[in-house]
Structures are given as C-alpha cells and as structure tokens.
Amino acid sequence: AIAASRSYTVTLLPGDGIGPEVISVAKNALQLVASQEGVDFKFKEMPMGGAALDLTGVPLPEETLSAAKDSDAVLLGAIGGYKWDNNEKHLKPETGLLQIRAGLKVFANLRPATVLPQLVDASTLKKEVADGVDLMVVRELTGGIYFGKPRGFGTNENGEEIGFNTEVYATYEIDRIARVAFETARKRRGKLCSVDKANVLEASMLWRKRVTELASEYPDVELSHMYVDNAAMQLIRNPKQFDTIVTNNIFGDILSDEASMITGSIGMLASASLGESGPGLFEPIHGSAPDIAGQDKANPLATVLSAAMLLKYGLGEEKAAQRIEAAVLDTLDRGYRTGDIYSAGLKLVGCKEMGEEVLKSIECKV
Ligand code: ATP
Numbered sequence: 001a002i003a004a005s006r007s008y009t010v011t012l013l014p015g016d017g018i019g020p021e022v023i024s025v026a027k028n029a030l031q032l033v034a035s036q037e038g039v040d041f042k043f044k045e046m047p048m049g050g051a052a053l054d055l056t057g058v059p060l061p062e063e064t065l066s067a068a069k070d071s072d073a074v075l076l077g078a079i080g081g082y083k084w085d086n087n088e089k090h091l092k093p094e095t096g097l098l099q100i101r102a103g104l105k106v107f108a109n110l111r112p113a114t115v116l117p118q119l120v121d122a123s124t125l126k127k128e129v130a131d132g133v134d135l136m137v138v139r140e141l142t143g144g145i146y147f148g149k150p151r152g153f154g155t156n157e158n159g160e161e162i163g164f165n166t167e168v169y170a171t172y173e174i175d176r177i178a179r180v181a182f183e184t185a186r187k188r189r190g191k192l193c194s195v196d197k198a199n200v201l202e203a204s205m206l207w208r209k210r211v212t213e214l215a216s217e218y219p220d221v222e223l224s225h226m227y228v229d230n231a232a233m234q235l236i237r238n239p240k241q242f243d244t245i246v247t248n249n250i251f252g253d254i255l256s257d258e259a260s261m262i263t264g265s266i267g268m269l270a271s272a273s274l275g276e277s278g279p280g281l282f283e284p285i286h287g288s289a290p291d292i293a294g295q296d297k298a299n300p301l302a303t304v305l306s307a308a309m310l311l312k313y314g315l316g317e318e319k320a321a322q323r324i325e326a327a328v329l330d331t332l333d334r335g336y337r338t339g340d341i342y343s344a345g346l347k348l349v350g351c352k353e354m355g356e357e358v359l360k361s362i363e364c365k366v
C-alpha cells in the first residue's frame with residue numbers, strides 16, 4: 001500500500017429508510033479509491049433524522065452536529081419515513097435537515113443534471129433533446145424570499161387578510177454564491193449563466209450587477225444572463241445550451257427540480273451544499289423511499305455520485321472523484337441496473353450487488 005499523505009475525517013449520516021443501504025455502498029467506494037490514491041479516510045457514523053429521534057428524542061443531536069462540524073466533509077443518506085409522520089411532539093425528522101444545513105452554514109447548493117448515454121431513455125424529453133445534457137444548477141440556499149423579513153400575515157387597507165414575504169439579497173450574499181458558481185464553471189466547461197428577474201425585481205438588479213462585476217475576476221469563464229421565465233423554457237427546449245447555472249434560492253428551488261426531471265432518474269442524482277469554509281454536505285436528492293426500504297432494491301448510484309462530489313468539491317481530490325464517476329459509467333456499460341433504471345435485456349440487481357459491481361469497476365480502472 002502507498003503511505004497515506006492526505007488524511008480526512010468524513011462524517012456519515014445514514015439516516016432513515018434506504019439511507020443506510022446506500023451510504024454503505026458509497027462508503028465502500030470511498031474507501032477503495034482512497035487506497036488507490038494514497039488518501040486516508042476516517043469515517044464517523046452518527047445518528048440523524050428518525051433514527052436519531054428514536055434514539056435521543058431529537059432529529060439532530062448535538063453530538064451529531066459537532067461531529068459534522070469537526071470533520072472535513074459530511075455524507076448524508078436520507079431522512080424521514082411514515083413512522084414519524086404523525087409523532088405527537090411534532091418533531092419531524094426533516095427538521096434535522098434544515099438544522100444541519102444551518103449549522104454547517106452551507107449557502108451554496110450544487111445539483112448536477114446529467115443525461116448519461118446509457119440512461120437517455122429515462123428522460124422525460126425527446127432523445128435528441130436529452131442526449132448529452134450535462135448541466136449544474138448552483139442555487140443560493142440561505143437567503144432570499146425564504147428567509148427575508150418582513151414576512152407574515154396581516155390586513156390590507158380594505159381589512160382583507162394578506163400574507164407577505166420579502167426578497168432580500170445583500171452584496172456579500174450575492175458575491176459568495178457567485179464565486180462558488182464561477183469556480184464551479186471553471187471546473188466544468190467554463191460557461192456560467194446567471195438566472196434572475198432583473199427586469200422586475202430590485203434584488204435581481206443588484207444580483208445581476210454584482211455577478212457582472214465579479215466576472216472580471218474570472219476571465220476564463222464565459223458569463224451570460226437570462227430571465228427566469230425564459231430559463232424555465234430553455235431548460236425544456238434546449239437544455240444542452242447550459243453548463244453551469246447560478247440563481248437565487250426560490251428560482252433555484254424550482255429550476256433544479258425541473259432540471260432533475262430532464263434526467264428522469266431520481267436514483268442517479270447527487271447534490272452538494274457548500275459553505276465559505278468548513279465541511280460541505282453531500283447527499284442524494286432522493287428521499288428515504290420507505291416503500292422500498294430494507295428490501296435491497298435502492299439504487300445506490302446517487303449516493304456514490306454524491307461521494308464523488310464530496311471528493312471533488314469538498315476535498316479537492318479530483319482524481320479520486322473521476323475514478324468513482326468512471327466506475328459508475330463502467331458499471332452501467334456492463335449492463336447492471338437497479339429496478340428504477342432497469343430496461344429489458346439488462347442485468348437486474350439489488351443495492352448490494354450494484355455496489356459490488358461499482359467496486360469491481362473501480363478496481364479494474366486503476
Ligand atoms: P422526500 O423524502 O424528499 O420528500 P419523496 O418521499 O417525495 O422524497 P422519495 O423518498 O425520493 O420521494 O421517493 C420517491 C419515489 O422514488 C419512491 O417511489 C421511491 O421508491 C423512489 N426512489 C427514490 N429514491 C430511490 C432510489 N435511490 N432507488 C430506487 N428508487 C428510489
């Protein structure tokens with residue numbers, strides 16, 4: 001074995017439902033590429049979500065948050081399930097998710113939407129439109145209308161009930177998300193599209209001004225701007241025009257879900273949430289899938305690809321990340337499919353076997 005020169009602590013939060021099944025696969029993949037790259041991982045597994053509720057009475061115990069904060073990166077499975085949907089204390093497992101995002105101060109949410117050639121038929125779009133799509137939505141996660149004040153309920157001058165929210169962005173919030181987006185575009189194909197509503201909203205006007213000013217620091221990145229209504233349309237009409245998209249919290253919420261439907265395979269989609277410094281949070285975009293939990297049916301690839309994002313965006317271990325991505329493609333090329341992405345003539349496998357095939361692919365691609 002090669003002497004480990006780089007050493008990282010990774011907190012694993014398996015969570016609920018299929019979470020533990022998919023995390024176990026991703027952990028094995030991380031361990032194997034680590035040994036190939038001379039990297040040393042220390043894994044710390046902590047309870048979160050419903051599992052933590054049962055154990056400690058809260059969805060995010062203090063020990064879990066502090067372990068996450070003290071580590072170099074956090075890999076999360078999934079949270080929630082029928083069991084906790086109506087618990088008397090109204091403590092929802094999902095609350096833990098909001099708490100850990102806030103605790104780690106992750107303001108940038110990265111969601112790739114890639115149509116793999118092997119899975120092009122899963123796309124909701126026509127093959128010629130979907131084929132070759134490879135884009136990334138960078139969403140601002142901790143500001144904007146979801147958090148802006150004033151907010152609440154009240155009455156208008158006619159005595160009628162109103163509800164109101166406020167879209168607020170400060171320069172520092174725009175600058176830091178824009179920087180993540182420019183850096184992300186730089187690691188990809190060097191194209192960044194900033195999506196806003198600068199023809200109507202002041203918060204968007206400031207957004208566009210700051211992003212435009214920052215562009216001078218990233219001469220290697222080609223910047224464009226698009227209004228959100230047009231962007232929603234272009235994502236369906238011609239998604240291949242996009243490389244990296246950066247946008248605010250609410251627009252990003254909507255556009256990232258729209259983009260995920262282009263791929264059509266929820267079991268394949270990864271995400272990263274990054275802060276200024278400190279560990280990033282990496283997780284598949286799917287939920288805990290209680291309908292298939294414990295049956296060895298889950299597709300572990302979304303979590304395996306989240307582990308690749310952890311290596312690339314969380315630790316800067318690009319080579320190890322590429323090994324994992326290549327192994328996922330190789331496994332699909334060799335015909336292995338979990339039920340969610342299965343089509344006739346291919347090899348139907350469960351979560352564990354899919355994991356073993358990924359490990360084989362990692363091994364033979366040294
Ligand atoms: P959330 O918990 O985020 O609200 P949800 O309950 O809307 O999510 P999921 O838990 O993601 O949705 O599941 C939606 C559907 O997709 C379910 O039928 C589930 O079985 C399926 N599914 C989700 N993730 C996977 C996976 N990794 N492999 C196979 N099927 C999956």
Ligand code: MG
Nearest residue numbers: 080287288289
């Ligand atoms: Mg769910």
